[in-house]
Each structure stands twice: as structure tokens, then as C-alpha cells.
Amino acid sequence: MTSSENDLSRLPELTEIEKRCLELAANGRTPADIVLExxxxxxxxxxxxxxxxxxxxxxxxxxxxxxxxxxxxx
Structure with a gap:
């Protein structure tokens, strides 16, 4: 882990679309599946x-x- 991965004081600000895509990908969806959903x-x-x-x-x-x-x- 790099120091940036350990630094919890500055959380990245993800857009709603970024979060949604990550959530769907975490549930096994491919980019093509995400487009359809x-x-x-x-x-x-x-x-x-x-x-x-x-x-x-x-x-x-x-x-x-x-x-x-x-x-x-x-």
C-alpha cells in the first residue's frame, strides 16, 4: 500500500455515476451490463x-x- 492508500483524511469525491458504476461492477456487472441496466x-x-x-x-x-x-x- 502506498501512503495515499493509507491516508483516510482526504476521501476521494466520487460522482453518483462513478459510485453507481463501481457498485454494479462490484456485483459482477460488466461495462456492457451497466449500459443496459x-x-x-x-x-x-x-x-x-x-x-x-x-x-x-x-x-x-x-x-x-x-x-x-x-x-x-x-
């Missing part, structure tokens, strides 16, 4: 997931889901 366009789903990964300081969606859950963001 939410009617959000694929480019927006992809951008929301990439943005969440960046904001959470992780390298992939799995790590982003774990970090968001540990921080009670999802």
Missing part, C-alpha cells in the same frame, strides 16, 4: 470507471472497488 452510454460508463480508478489512486477496477468499499464510498 442504467441507460448510460458506453463512453460515459468507461469514463466513469477510469475516473473512479484515478480518483481512488488504483491501477484497475478491482482495486478501485476494494478501496471504495473500504472507504465506505460504495
Amino acid at each position: 442504467t441507460d448510460i452510454a458506453m463512453p460515459r460508463v468507461t469514463e466513469a470507471m477510469r475516473s473512479a480508478i484515478d480518483k481512488l489512486g488504483t491501477r484497475n477496477i478491482t482495486a478501485a472497488i476494494i478501496r471504495a468499499a473500504r472507504l465506505n464510498l460504495i
Whole structure:
């Protein structure tokens, strides 16, 4: 873990779409599934997931889901 992953004093601010995409991905939904369930366009789903990964300081969606859950963001 890096120091940024240990720093709980500055919680990342995720948008509602980022949170929703992470929640659905945490429940096993693929980006295509998320598009069908939410009617959000694929480019927006992809951008929301990439943005969440960046904001959470992780390298992939799995790590982003774990970090968001540990921080009670999802």
C-alpha cells in the first residue's frame, strides 16, 4: 500500500455515476451490463470507471472497488 492508500483524511469525491458504476461492477456487472441496466452510454460508463480508478489512486477496477468499499464510498 502506498501512503495515499493509507491516508483516510482526504476521501476521494466520487460522482453518483462513478459510485453507481463501481457498485454494479462490484456485483459482477460488466461495462456492457451497466449500459443496459442504467441507460448510460458506453463512453460515459468507461469514463466513469477510469475516473473512479484515478480518483481512488488504483491501477484497475478491482482495486478501485476494494478501496471504495473500504472507504465506505460504495
